[in-house]
Amino acid sequence: MSPGDLAALVLTLKLAGIVTALLLLMGTPLAWWLAHTRCRFRPVVEALVALPIVLPPSVLGFYLLVAMGPHGPIGALTQALGLGTLPFTFAGLVLASVFYSLPFVVQPIQQAFAAIPSGLMEAASTLRAGPWDRFRSVALPLAAPGFLTAGILGFAHTLGEFGVVLMVGGNIEGETRVVSVQIYDHVEALEYGAAHGLSLTLLVLSFSILLVLYARRQPWRL
Amino acid sequence: MRLFLFVVMCLATSLTQAAEVKVAVASNFVQPLAAVAAVFQKDTGHTVSVSVASTGKLYAQIRNGAPFDVLLSADDETPARLEAEGLGVLGSRFTYATGVLLLWSADAAAVDVEGRVLSQPGSGKIAIANPRLAPYGRAAQQALTALSLYDHLKSRFVMGENIGQTFQFVASGNASLGFLAASQVMLNGKLKSGSAWRVPARIYAPIRQDAILLKSGANNTAAQALLRMLRESAARTIIQSYGYE
Known part of the structure; x- marks a missing residue:
């Protein structure tokens, strides 16, 4: 594996790690709200969250490129804050990936919260547990498998991100050139050997991550 | 029959x-x-x-x-x-x-007819097609090397996987300058919009x-x-x- 391949691999793992952490932090309140609200706009929010599952990455990437650019709304905001524009930066990739992997984190957590019997929360309430205490000592432990699924899926999905990165990344080594883009470059340059090496690494890595996820669902544990 | x-x-x-x-x-x-x-x-x-x-x-x-x-x-x-x-x-x-290589900007005042903008101080991104994959990217690399500007400008590069994506980076304003194929910004022998410098053919391989x-x-x-x-x-x-x- 060349130094360029290694740099791409490290960058990809860093991106997936940061994005997963951010999504778990931001996705949890959103999932809680979605699981409990009676607001009539809930279906709208749920549909918005699920959009990245069905939208082609080229659509998401194209809109993000325009929106984060100097003439777009996100670009106007970041420029007003003195941050410049986000395309072609690692921060831009993080933002794009947060959108891209959002449903993979929010949905499992939402389902886990929804599956908690309301009686349990009420029982805790009669034992004088406050809302935060109820959330921390009843809801969170019961929803733990949902969080694990969310974390693994969010991480693995970001690992395999390609179209969005290609659209907003600009292919800069150590900054935006992730593994999938590096593989694409190898293939385009007809360096199939290098492409195989890196592809196999990603394949084994992704398979192992998913294996952890599904093995947990078996009655016997690996 | x-x-x-x-x-x-x-x-x-x-x-x-x-x-x-x-x-x-x-x-x-x-x-x-x-x-x-x-x-x-x-x-x-x-x-x-x-x-x-x-x-x-x-x-x-x-x-x-x-x-x-x-x-x-x-x-x-x-x-x-x-x-x-x-x-x-x-x-x-x-x-x-x-093919003819142009340095192009969506801004009508950004590029002078002699390409001096390249040697002036600036911070905007410069879009080029990936030299590893695209002939126009290779030509841009050769031209900048001939002008002894390649190492100086390298940190400002963003790379499109082909010349079409490179155009998109510049046209959307995300990169302030870009090395493009003349065909992308010209029609009837004239520039459609923006400003451009025609890179001299002698400083890159045809x-x-x-x-x-x-x-x-x-x-x-x-x-x-x-x-x-x-x-x-x-x-x-x-x-x-x-x-x-």
Whole structure:
């Protein structure tokens, strides 16, 4: 594996790690709200969250490129804050990936919260547990498998991100050139050997991550 | 018997008239091809079906059995390689266009006619096509090296995977400057918008764009007719109006 391949691999793992952490932090309140609200706009929010599952990455990437650019709304905001524009930066990739992997984190957590019997929360309430205490000592432990699924899926999905990165990344080594883009470059340059090496690494890595996820669902544990 | 022959001939003629040519074309030549194809379809009655991608991708597709009749490549190496590998018809290669490299900005005042903007201090991104993959990216690299600016500007580069994506980076304003194919920003011999510097041809290797008749189109009369037309003066005029030499 060349130094360029290694740099791409490290960058990809860093991106997936940061994005997963951010999504778990931001996705949890959103999932809680979605699981409990009676607001009539809930279906709208749920549909918005699920959009990245069905939208082609080229659509998401194209809109993000325009929106984060100097003439777009996100670009106007970041420029007003003195941050410049986000395309072609690692921060831009993080933002794009947060959108891209959002449903993979929010949905499992939402389902886990929804599956908690309301009686349990009420029982805790009669034992004088406050809302935060109820959330921390009843809801969170019961929803733990949902969080694990969310974390693994969010991480693995970001690992395999390609179209969005290609659209907003600009292919800069150590900054935006992730593994999938590096593989694409190898293939385009007809360096199939290098492409195989890196592809196999990603394949084994992704398979192992998913294996952890599904093995947990078996009655016997690996 | 005569009547039968007549009918057969009529059928054969109508069949050849209705022939379709499947063209695989490199991103930079899409717009000129559409203009040439419009005239071609009107004159001959043949239809042209176009598939666009980078030359490298088209090569991989052809090698893996893509049913294209003609390749309009962005370089001269790929058609030569296809011919050597027996996937192209021997002796059918020719240069249909020579690419012209421009430094372009969407801002009408950003680029001066001598390209001095490159040596002035600046912080905006400069979009180039990936030199590893795209002939126009390689040409940009050669030109900047010849100007001794390559190492100085390297940190401002963003790379498109092909010249089409490179254009998108500059057109959307995300990169302030970009090295593009003249055909992307020119029409009827004039710049459509923005400002540009025509990079002197002596500081980069000529971007010879070759066409080749592929094996699957060897007996396709429409494919042969299209290649013939690309050499004729009507098509040459159209091609030159897009900034090619």
